[in-house]
Amino acid sequence: MRLKLIACEIFYREICDVVARSVNQVDIEFLPKGLHDIGQPGMFARLNEVLTAVDESQYDAIVLAYGLCNNGIVGLAARSVPLVVPRGHDCMTLFMGTKERYLEYFQSHPGVYFKTSGWIERGDGLQQFGDETVQGKSGMELTYEEMVEKYGEDKAKFRWEQLGDMTRNYSGVTFIEMGVGPDEQFERQAREEAAEQGWKFEKIVGDMSLIRTMVDGPWDDDRFLVIPAGQKIEPSYDADIIRLG
Numbered sequence: 001m002r003l004k005l006i007a008c009e010i011f012y013r014e015i016c017d018v019v020a021r022s023v024n025q026v027d028i029e030f031l032p033k034g035l036h037d038i039g040q041p042g043m044f045a046r047l048n049e050v051l052t053a054v055d056e057s058q059y060d061a062i063v064l065a066y067g068l069c070n071n072g073i074v075g076l077a078a079r080s081v082p083l084v085v086p087r088g089h090d091c092m093t094l095f096m097g098t099k100e101r102y103l104e105y106f107q108s109h110p111g112v113y114f115k116t117s118g119w120i121e122r123g124d125g126l127q128q129f130g131d132e133t134v135q136g137k138s139g140m141e142l143t144y145e146e147m148v149e150k151y152g153e154d155k156a157k158f159r160w161e162q163l164g165d166m167t168r169n170y171s172g173v174t175f176i177e178m179g180v181g182p183d184e185q186f187e188r189q190a191r192e193e194a195a196e197q198g199w200k201f202e203k204i205v206g207d208m209s210l211i212r213t214m215v216d217g218p219w220d221d222d223r224f225l226v227i228p229a230g231q232k233i234e235p236s237y238d239a240d241i242i243r244l245g
Helices: 009-021 040-052 092-096 099-108 117-121 134-138 144-151 153-163 183-197 209-216
Strands: 002-008 025-031 061-065 083-086 112-115 172-177 200-205 224-227 233-235 242-244
Touching (some): 002 009, 002 040, 009 025, 009 209, 025 040, 040 061, 083 209, 112 183, 172 183, 224 242
Parallel strands (some): 002 025, 002 061, 172 200
Antiparallel strands (some): 233 242
16 A cells, blocks of 8 residues: 555654555655644644645555544544544554553553653654644743743732643653664653652553554554545544544
8 A cells, every 4th residue: 555644753763663664655744743732723724734735646545643632633534535543542542552551551640741752852842833832822831930021920920820830740751662763862861851850750661563553554443543535533532532523
């Protein structure tokens, strides 16, 4: 098959590794990290723009390497070829291999900030979109001192009490080791960040199987939603995560 793969750049190393070994011919287009932070309408508009620009006569299917991601993919439709999307709440499902493993870890480790090679090297924080993000518009990404400078002391105090430090609800860093590239280098950086914040650190081994199947196929219904031409993505609000609309 010849596939068009549209992916968040946090998967850069993993997807390039899998595509290099794939039985399929795959054309990759990476988009900037942080689309989910510009809100559902903004993320949908950006992804829809990219999908619309694809010359579908060249492909058997389009693969979208995104999770539900704050409903950012909701409403995206397949045109003349199928659109394939993994069933995942967000990108961590792809790094962990199954939606069940991610959900179990997420529920048993509240307050954890996940790190992978892509999250570390593909832009720090929300710098790609700045003021376009929900955090940027609300001022959530500012330090207290920056708020004082921007809004004045009284307004800054009120905003800080309402919004607070973006990291205050976190208590740990979990680094997901994918076995692609210099994991030890990225692990060291994740450990250092955890130490600076006074957080716990944990390393877990990731699972490339979902990413590999996303590129190679076949796309089983338990792990992927295949959207036929003329239909769109909707949230399912159950274990399937997404469904046909």
